[in-house]
Amino acid sequence: MTFELSREHEEFRRTVRDFAASTIAPHVAQWDRDHHFPTDVVQQMGELGLFGLTAPEEFGGAGIDAADGPFTSLCIAIEEIGRVDQSMGITLEAGVSLGINPILTFGTDAQRKEWLPDLVAGRRLAGFGLTEPGAGSDAGATRTKAELVDGEWVINGGKQFITNSGSAITSVVTVTARTGTSEAGKPEISAIIVPSGTPGFEAGPSYDKLGWHISDTHPLTLTDVRVPEQNLLGERGRGYAQFLSTLDDGRVAIGALAVGLIQACVDLCVQYSLDRQTMGGPIGRKQGVAFQIADLEVMLHASRLLTYRAAAMKDAMLAGGGPSMKEFKQAASIAKLYTSESAVTATRIATQVFGGYGFMEEYPVARFYRDAKILEIGEGTSEVQRMLIARGLGLPVE
Incomplete structure (x- = not known):
């Protein structure tokens, strides 16, 4: 096939x-x-x-x-x-x-x-405010609160590491907040749309990040932020479940981002290994270099196939057929885990192929090396993906 x-x-x-x-x-x-x-x-x-x-x-x-x-x-x-x-x-x-x-x-x-x-x-642009200082992978530990008062949600709390949240063209951020307690005694998490410029809603200074220097990423504070009751997104108490569903698609998209990075590493290494001359010829004729680049090509093909297989499953579901949600979630986690970890490995190999030049910021491999690590963290860490994959196999992992 x-x-x-x-x-x-x-x-x-x-x-x-x-x-x-x-x-x-x-x-x-x-x-x-x-x-x-x-x-x-x-x-x-x-x-x-x-x-x-x-x-x-x-x-x-x-x-x-x-x-x-x-x-x-x-x-x-x-x-x-x-x-x-x-x-x-x-x-x-x-x-x-x-x-x-x-x-x-x-x-x-x-x-x-x-x-x-x-x-x-x-x-x-719009962002989604989920992560907090004490609520990352454990998103259910959300501390931001929203209380319904006279037809308005009054929101207090803070978010961190939120992409597209404080740029000059950001119009809105959807935030998760505790809006009560369920009958089982657990926090009721809901999602609420907060327009930029709402009094009390502030984006802090942009982070000084290891990588992704060009992207817009901020901490957010919400102090007595008031928005209309109709700004509730989806059902009350379903905000956490809604976001988990959102993450399934995002994991495949992160896989595509990782595929682009691995492809860049292959392209850069092939060209450099042909141009760089040492000991009377291009370094690409040395097995120590050529074999590393061959490994990159294998990772690229495997990553691309896993990613686009999961994307095809999503499209099939949108068309009203195809796999079950359980099958898609498993494929999304597999794609995200493999591609993100492969991207980190690919940038390490690429930097090694470039030698000392790979450590210089004037070469793109240095930027890709810095950018790669976050792929193993954002939209579900590698540890979370392994947990989800294991659960998909029927293992009672916590």
């Missing part, structure tokens, strides 16, 4: 690749040094339609029929942008998976009409 992308998908890949090469690649090194978030380029990505690949036409989206693979198209776009720069790739990934999709999936008609047109067009 073979797995191949359609002709339309391959044509779309070339379009995104050309855009990334002409619009992002020439500037990315400087943006990385300056920790600059290029809102104009993000909006150009919107004009190209990249933020609307999974959205219906009524909100300005591409309106791609489920049978034609809208989620696969998104993964292709993330891979090709991530092949040039991971920060810009995560901006797209988070903008769709964590910004648009929760509102599209769980929002009311009024919420969709209010927020989606600008988000889908890339004119504005």
